[in-house]
Amino acid sequence: MTHGEIWILGATGRVGRAVAARIAAAGTVPVLVGRDAGRLRKAAADLGLCADSKIVVASGSDAMAAEISWQRPAVVVNTIGDYAETAVPLARACMPGGHYLDQANDPTAFHRLLALHDEAASAGSTLVTGAGFGVLGTESIVARLCENRPVPSKVRVDAFASVAVEEGVMGTALATSVVDGFAMGGRCFEGGRLVKTRLGGEVHHLALPDGERMSAVGVPSGELIAAQRVSKAPSVSATSGLVPASRAVRAALPPLSALLRIGTIRSFAIDWMAGIKAKATPRPRPHTWGHAVVTWPDGTVREGWLRAGDAMDFTSAVAAQTALQLAAGKGQPGAHTPAAALGHGLAIAAGADFID
Ligand SMILES: NC(=O)c1ccc[n+]([C@@H]2O[C@H](COP(=O)([O-])OP(=O)(O)OC[C@H]3O[C@@H](n4cnc5c(N)ncnc54)[C@H](OP(=O)(O)O)[C@@H]3O)[C@@H](O)[C@H]2O)c1
Incomplete structure (x- = not known):
């Protein structure tokens, strides 16, 4: 495994760019992953990353899964959408040992990812769906x-x-x-x-x-x-x-x-x-x-x-916090929703407050 690498899939998109910016601001250089080298380089330059910062070009979600299996990043942030279809193969590619999160928000995607719980627990991987x-x-x-x-x-x-x-x-x-x-x-x-x-x-x-x-x-x-x-x-x-x-x-x-x-x-x-x-x-x-x-x-x-x-700022802050905490080894192995994986304090860490 490449220790500490946080990959942002869909790094040229709205959520992807915002999550990458927050991770960079926290002092970790994110690896930008997408379908077009030119747009990834532009996104990296917009973030102020150095010109030779690592990018990964992959033609679609299957090619991204193959790169993950091969290069073993520590954490993968999936912002490419269509989560009912893309989440399970990408999360499986992170196992064993790598961690995964996405911003899914539909019951079908949730059920499919959460069904990987036992597999993830025995692989020592934490999978978090709905990090938004x-x-x-x-x-x-x-x-x-x-x-x-x-x-x-x-x-x-x-x-x-x-x-x-x-x-x-x-x-x-x-x-x-x-x-x-x-x-x-x-x-x-x-x-x-x-x-x-x-x-x-x-x-x-x-x-x-x-x-x-x-x-x-x-x-x-x-x-x-x-x-x-x-x-x-x-x-x-x-x-x-x-x-x-x-x-x-x-x-x-x-x-x-x-x-x-x-x-x-x-x-x-x-x-x-x-x-x-x-x-x-x-x-x-x-x-x-x-x-x-x-x-x-x-x-x-x-x-x-x-x-x-x-709400979009909060979503990107939740995803970035989740990625950083998983990279620091704070997640429980298994497949979870965000507060179940990292506690309700995750919302405070992402900048929200509670009013009873
Ligand atoms: N739960 C929440 O709170 C929350 C909040 C906001 C958004 N979301 C969800 O997050 C997802 C992303 O939203 P967004 O607004 O960031 O979308 P967006 O701006 O359209 O960005 C999508 C990114 O994914 C890439 N992509 C799309 N399809 C792909 C594929 N088949 N293979 C590889 N890359 C692909 C795009 O790459 P190209 O540049 O190459 O097209 C782009 O970089 C959506 O599903 C959205 O519903 C959830």
Whole structure:
């Protein structure tokens, strides 16, 4: 194994560039991995890395997995997206001994990666999925509220991301996540089992701690899986403030979801969305908020909030902190969500604070 090397797959992308910048700022030179040497060199120069800093050019996720198996980096940060397909082969390539993390946020990708738990534990590798805002921003609150307490009966988590938009196209990685999220349809845990629900059926109206009023709609997400695993509650739901909560939009969600499950329509929607051009826009609210409400069988209810700045900044800080802590040997071998791997203090290390 090449001791200490942290590889950033997709280092020319939004998340990849931001994570690489944070790792470099912490004093570790990241290895930039991508499909185009010229764009990788430009990304390295933008980061202020020296001209001969190591880059790895690989044509796609299979070629990246082959390079990982061959060169044995200590930690791999996967920011290339399509995690339901890319996470497992890339994580397997890190074993034995190497560590892996990604920013997945969908139940399918979560189940596939978390199913590698025993394999990773015996290989001495730590695999972390969901190392970003939505998952750690809600999982860490639930972990705090449930610490040293019996198993609750019910948990709800809500994520209110406030994100500045970078000028440019949305790109295939993010478009695939959005389209596949809608295509999956609603999900929640009932009786300890993940069950289908009507997409858009659950809506909550909340006052944020800074006084702003927001609405959030139930979505299938990694937040849902992480909140269930950390609490072990039989009944769990998760909502997002990014989905418009108007009646008209919510009524359109189930037919839209059914349409997006048709292969050709899914591909068309991803291509169309990937090409949408955005203007640079500042974040709409000063803070990003995570929220959790935990209910115990005796009727006790506890509620908590996590406050961060820009959600994308928090995501890159979580990924960088996770990578640095794994490189320092702090992870438990196995496959985990972020707070389960490194504790809820990871959110504080990434710049957030908790408000009870
Ligand atoms: N959980 C969270 O909190 C959170 C937050 C933000 C984003 N995300 C997720 O993180 C992922 C990345 O988002 P982003 O905004 O950084 O996307 P992006 O700007 O489009 O960057 C994607 C990067 O991955 C590379 N890539 C894409 N497909 C690839 C493939 N098949 N093989 C090899 N490289 C490939 C791209 O390389 P090229 O330059 O060669 O195209 C680019 O460098 C998305 O899935 C997004 O949904 C999660």
